[in-house]
Amino acid sequence: MVGKTSCAVCSKSNGVWKCQGCSQAFCSEHVNYHQQELAEQMDVVENERNLILQILTEHTATFEKDAMIERINQWERTSIETIRREATDARLMVSKHAIERIDELKSRLQKLTEDLRINRNENNFHETDLYRWKADLTQLKNDVQSKLIKMKISKDSTPLVYKIILEPTVPEISKSELPSSPVGNYKRWSRNGITIAGEQESGCRITQFCNPVRICMDDNNQTLYIVDHWNNRIMKWKSNAMCDINSDQRLDQLNRPGDIIIDELNDSLIISDVGNRRIVQWPRHQNEPIKVIISDIVCQGLAMDNCGNLYVSDYERHEVRRWQIGDVRGVLVAGGNKRGSGLNQLDSPTGIFVDHEQSVYIADYFNHRVMKWKEGSQEGTIVAGSQTEGNGLAQLSGPNSILVDQSDTIYIADTNNHRVMRWLKNASQGTVVVGGHGHGGQSNQLYNPRGLLMDRENNLYVADSSNHRIQKYRIESS
Numbered sequence: 001m002v003g004k005t006s007c008a009v010c011s012k013s014n015g016v017w018k019c020q021g022c023s024q025a026f027c028s029e030h031v032n033y034h035q036q037e038l039a040e041q042m043d044v045v046e047n048e049r050n051l052i053l054q055i056l057t058e059h060t061a062t063f064e065k066d067a068m069i070e071r072i073n074q075w076e077r078t079s080i081e082t083i084r085r086e087a088t089d090a091r092l093m094v095s096k097h098a099i100e101r102i103d104e105l106k107s108r109l110q111k112l113t114e115d116l117r118i119n120r121n122e123n124n125f126h127e128t129d130l131y132r133w134k135a136d137l138t139q140l141k142n143d144v145q146s147k148l149i150k151m152k153i154s155k156d157s158t159p160l161v162y163k164i165i166l167e168p169t170v171p172e173i174s175k176s177e178l179p180s181s182p183v184g185n186y187k188r189w190s191r192n193g194i195t196i197a198g199e200q201e202s203g204c205r206i207t208q209f210c211n212p213v214r215i216c217m218d219d220n221n222q223t224l225y226i227v228d229h230w231n232n233r234i235m236k237w238k239s240n241a242m243c244d245i246n247s248d249q250r251l252d253q254l255n256r257p258g259d260i261i262i263d264e265l266n267d268s269l270i271i272s273d274v275g276n277r278r279i280v281q282w283p284r285h286q287n288e289p290i291k292v293i294i295s296d297i298v299c300q301g302l303a304m305d306n307c308g309n310l311y312v313s314d315y316e317r318h319e320v321r322r323w324q325i326g327d328v329r330g331v332l333v334a335g336g337n338k339r340g341s342g343l344n345q346l347d348s349p350t351g352i353f354v355d356h357e358q359s360v361y362i363a364d365y366f367n368h369r370v371m372k373w374k375e376g377s378q379e380g381t382i383v384a385g386s387q388t389e390g391n392g393l394a395q396l397s398g399p400n401s402i403l404v405d406q407s408d409t410i411y412i413a414d415t416n417n418h419r420v421m422r423w424l425k426n427a428s429q430g431t432v433v434v435g436g437h438g439h440g441g442q443s444n445q446l447y448n449p450r451g452l453l454m455d456r457e458n459n460l461y462v463a464d465s466s467n468h469r470i471q472k473y474r475i476e477s478s
Contacts, residue, residue, distance in 0.1 A: 093438065105144055112136055132255075135275055139256070187405075187422075189434060189460050189473040192443040196461075197226065197237050198469030200441050204231050206242055212463045212470060214259045214351075214401065214451040225269065226463070226470060227257050227451070234260060234271060234282075237470070259302045259351070270310065272299035279312060294323065294330075301352040301363070311360060313349040320352060320360055320373070334360055334373040334380060341367050341387060344379035351401040351413070361410065363399040370399055370410060370423070384410050384423040384430060391417045394429035401452040401463070413449045413462070420449060420462060434460065434473050441467050 006013045007027035016025040019034060026034050116133065119125040202210040210230035217224050224237040232254050233244050255275025263270050269282040270293075279294040279302070294312065301313035301320075310323040311333070318339045321330035335346035347366040354360050358375040361383070369385030385396040397416035404410050408425040411433065419435035435446035451463030460473040 097439065105140070108140060108143075112140070135255070187458055188476045190476055191434065191473075193434065193462065193464075193471030193473050194443070195469045196472045197224070197235075197242060198464075198467070200467050200469050202230070202468045206244070209235070209468045209470075211465045211468065212451065213257075213465055215453045215461055215463050215470060216260050216262055217453055217455055217461075218262055219456055222455075224453075224461070224470070225260055225262070227260050227271075229256055229258070229465075232256060232275070234269065258298075258300045261302045261304055263304065263308075265308055270302055270304070272297075272302055272312070274298055274300070300348075300350040300365075303352045303354045303360075305354045305358055306356060311352055311354050313352050313362065315348050315350070318346045318348065320346075320349060320362055333375070334362055334371070342379075343371075343381070346371070350399070353402050353404050355404055355408075361402055361404055363402050363412070365398055365400070368396045368399065370396070370402060370412060383425075384412060384421070392429075393431065396421070400450045403452050403454055405454075411452055411454070411460075413452050415448050415450055415465075418446045418448065420446070420452065420460070434462065434471075439466070446471070 005016055005018060005025040007016045007030055008024040009030040010027055012027045014027075016027050017031050018025045021038075024034075112133070119129065197207075198209045198212065199207060202208065204210065209226070209228045211228075212226050212235075213229045214227040215224060222238065226235040226237060228235050234254070234257060236243050254271065254273050256273075258272040258274040260272070261270050262268075263281065266281065267284055269284065271280050271282055273280050277296055277298060278292050279297060279299055281291040281293050283290070293310075297312065297317075298315040299312045300315045301311075303311040305311065305322075311320060312323065312330070313320050314335075317336070319335035320333050322333050323330040335344075335349065337345045339345065339347050341347060346362060346364050348364075349362050350365045351363040352360055360373045360375075362371045362373065362380070364371050364385075367385075367387055368389040369382050369387050371380035372383045373380040385399065386394050388395060389397050391397060396412065396414050398414070400413040400415045402410060402412050410423040412421045412423065412430070414421045417436070418439040420433045421430040422433045423430040435444075435449065437445050439445065439447040441447065446462065446464050447466035448464075449462045450465040451461075453461040455461070458475040460475070462471045462473070464471050
């Protein structure tokens with residue numbers, strides 16, 4: 001109590017004190033009454049507090065008998081049984097997966113061994129054959145190492161954890177508590193794909209593929225071009241008919257092609273000829289010569305911007321360059337700082353996409369992420385993936401081909417997770433668009449998808465590489 005003025009009760013002006021709370025003044029006699037009133041109001045507050053404490057104590061004694069707890073207990077018992085069943089299925093799946101992969105590698109090795117034996121016995125080989133055999137052995141060795149690693153990855157229990165955590169809690173969470181993400185009219189496709197090309201078994205007949213890895217389409221006539229990797233050819237598909245673009249047996253042969261795009265200005269195809277360490281311009285008119293436009297490069301990704309500049313990903317140098325007519329080395333636009341996981345580094349980049357602002361999206365394969373490098377930037381930003389390999393919704397495993405639509409939504413061929421992911425702009429995790437049901441050959445499954453394409457009607461095409469087929473998913477809404 002501070003200050004002097006007239007008492008609010010008796011109007012005395014001498015010896016009064018002002019209450020800082022109510023701003024009234026009281027003489028020495030009535031200030032005691034006011035303090036008693038404040039004490040009584042404090043008692044009311046404390047009684048309210050005690051009542052709340054009593055209610056909480058009662059809840060503490062009885063909540064364990066609440067019906068909700070019993071529902072949780074029942075969920076726990078059911079979940080444990082589900083885990084046991086899922087674990088059994090997972091062990092069987094891993095065993096089958098390992099046997100299939102080993103058998104496939106043994107078959108390829110046996111074929112190569114027989115080829116070596118015949119040529120050795122007949123003493124019929126030269127430097128070109130030796131180079132080809134060495135290249136095949138190098139690829140086979142890489143595949144052996146890669147596939148053993150993927151067997152370890154397939155034991156990841158992340159999806160099972162999501163089943164346990166999310167399914168029982170979703171009804172308990174209000175919309176305001178859910179992670180924020182853009183809401184709009186999402187594109188949705190049929191969950192079951194239609195095989196439009198390939199026979200799901202590898203082969204070299206005109207109706208077969210051996211690991212198709214990329215696809216592109218000429219929108220003018222709906223012609224589909226398919227990179228048939230291990231058959232060393234590009235297949236042209238139109239109106240359910242297929243042919244080899246090299247049917248005239250030109251002298252320039254392909255060796256394990258990796259990607260393809262259409263150069264409409266020059267009416268040609270740009271092909272990354274991985275085994276021959278070059279990028280070629282392949283005219284669509286057979287009477288014109290094939291040109292080598294970039295040499296000494298292992299390129300797994302091609303793209304072209306709206307100015308006609310060519311972008312190439314260099315798998316060995318861990319960089320992406322932009323090439324214009326007359327360039328000797330091209331201009332570095334991403335990476336180029338040796339292999340690594342920093343924001344200014346890449347690790348074996350594969351598929352790339354260039355938007356209308358010349359920003360480059362890069363499938364950073366062994367970093368298990370998608371990077372976006374704006375034009376002129378010294379480093380990129382992670383726009384998909386968490387840089388930790390896995391099969392959760394926030395993770396990728398060996399991303400390959402990528403597409404980006406006008407709303408900056410990214411579509412990713414998540415190769416080792418056998419699914420195609422959609423990643424909205426600024427989202428912390430993605431959603432599964434197609435696949436995601438383990439590797440397999442059913443219509444709702446994929447097996448190491450590597451190539452993506454969306455046509456004018458927004459139908460989705462997937463190069464389902466290890467199923468040796470091209471899947472089409474019809475658009476349902478957008």
